[in-house]
Amino acid sequence: MGKAKSKSQEQKPKALGFAFASASVVADLVVRSRVVWLEVVAVGDEVALRLRVLNAVTDAALRHLDLDKLLEVLLEQCRALFAVDTVTVLLVDRAGVQLVARASSGLGEEVFQGVRVPVGKGFAGRVAQQREAVQIERVDPSTVVNPLLWEHGLRVLLGVPMIAEGELTGVLHIGSTVLRRFTEEEIEALQLIADRVAVAVYVDRSRSERAAAAMLQESLLPSRLPSPHGWELAARYVPGAESGVGGDWYDVFELPGERIGVVIGDVVGNGLRAAVVMGRLRSALRAYALEYLDPAQVLGKLDRKASYFEHDTMATVAYAIIDTATHRMTLALAGHLPPVVVGPGEEARFVGAPVGPPIGFDLGVSGRRSIGVDVPPGALVALYTDGLVERRGQDLDAGLELLRGAVRAVEPEAACIRVMAVMVGDQPATDDIALVAIRHCG
Structure with a gap:
């Protein structure tokens, strides 16, 4: 009996050891599963964002809107899609040396006050000059030309160029008062919206220029x-x-x-x-x-x-x-x-x-x-x-x-x-x- 008990006692630690090992493995599997699940959810969210953006920019109803109304609709949608506080479009002037605020959601003062940013200077100017996305996590006089941005408490900005037919038409940027890091997928999604806006601006400007040129020519x-x-x-x-x-x-x-x-x-x-x-x-x-x-x-x-x-x-x-x-x-x-x-x-x-x-x-x-x-x-x-x-x-x-x-x-x-x-x-x-x-x- 003593021997049997002893054997039983000898076996118990092994059994307990096995149990402990199994719990650890299970816990590790649970953690890994949760990580995988979160990644899947994240990928799903990114895919969902892209789909929502695609649906927004390809909406047939946009074709019948003039440029001002189209900008109003797209900027409001953009603000909701990216859960940001501001969305702004700045257009390149005809001389190609300055960006002029044309439309905004969340920061209308930019448009009302006729904000201008030299190409190559500050945040938006860099986006225009480099023709690529720029993200900053410090919004102050050292990084941004327009004081309205830091005065409204923005902490991060993401800007992308608006290009149509190889021509830079402007810059689209979004901003948040909450510190965050925009992902590559969000940058790509924002670029899709910028491309849609760029085409609309290009077409509107070309049509307006042709009409103005014809009228001017006729008058002269x-x-x-x-x-x-x-x-x-x-x-x-x-x-x-x-x-x-x-x-x-x-x-x-x-x-x-x-x-x-x-x-x-x-x-x-x-x-x-x-x-x-x-x-x-x-x-x-x-x-x-x-x-x-x-x-x-x-x-x-x-x-x-x-x-x-x-x-x-x-x-x-x-x-x-x-x-x-x-x-x-x-x-x-x-x-x-x-x-x-x-x-x-x-x-x-x-x-x-x-x-x-x-x-x-x-x-x-x-x-x-x-x-x-x-x-x-x-x-x-x-x-x-x-x-x-x-x-x-x-x-x-x-x-x-x-x-x-x-x-x-x-x-x-x-x-x-x-x-x-x-x-x-x-x-x-x-x-x-x-x-x-x-x-x-x-």
Whole structure:
């Protein structure tokens, strides 16, 4: 019995040891299971967040909203999805040097006060410059340009760039008053929203710019051409099918002393910026035309003005003054193609005027020269921009020769009809076209 008891007692510790070992293993398995379960839950939450974001940005109802309403809806959803206190969109200005607060949820003061952040400075400026996500866990003057952010108690910020068609349109950032670390999955989810907003901004800006450029262009083209005794005029302007409204323009105005000023020009580039520069050059040239009698001197002053104030701008311009009393045209060219002149029963020819450098080419360019050309009764002069003679896959000389053959000494309106039929026909021009025809009808 003693021996048996002893054996039993000897076995007990082993059994207890086994029991203790089993409990430890079970506890370890429970802990591991809980970790795995938490990871699964976390992964599930991340997947769920991504799905919710995808649902938000692909909602068909958003297609019918204007930009302001779309921003309002998406920013509110973004604030709820990421459980943050603020969501803000800042857009890059047209110069590309500053971010301007456009919409916000939770921090409307940014928009109301017109907050601006230089690209490359502070938190949002870094996001714009680096074109990548930036997360900061200290919000103070050393990290952020806008004091409203730390004044409202924000402790963390996450910002992502808004890019559409390779163009930076702005920055989207979220902020929290609770210290936290945004995960990679949250960063990716926020980028999805930023991409959706970027496209909306890009489309809205492009549409607005096209409309504004078209309106500006239309307002700056002469609504009525002068009709001095013994002279007839006609003109055409057609925006390019590919480039849209750009910087081509023509202008005709009466000057003191029975003179007519005729301008045709082409600002390099297209869109609203080109149209705005065109408007400035047009206004400046008109002012100089009242002060100086020589077209070359007028273009010299215009060049000086553009080179100083219109940085990174270049334009070609032809400016002619027609003296209706002497029937003589004085012409100067700034990088522009020469006009065509044709008399009754003659072949058309290009005016052999010296071609000076384009406007904005170099500050203080001197040596521009004008040339005088007789315009006898029945003769016609045609000025044009390069969109009329340049075609993809066609030599410029061939286009110029085709134009020369198309110009006839007929009524200006008939001349424009013929030129446009020959040079354009049934194919849309890829670039803007401006054409002015002037005839001395005697």
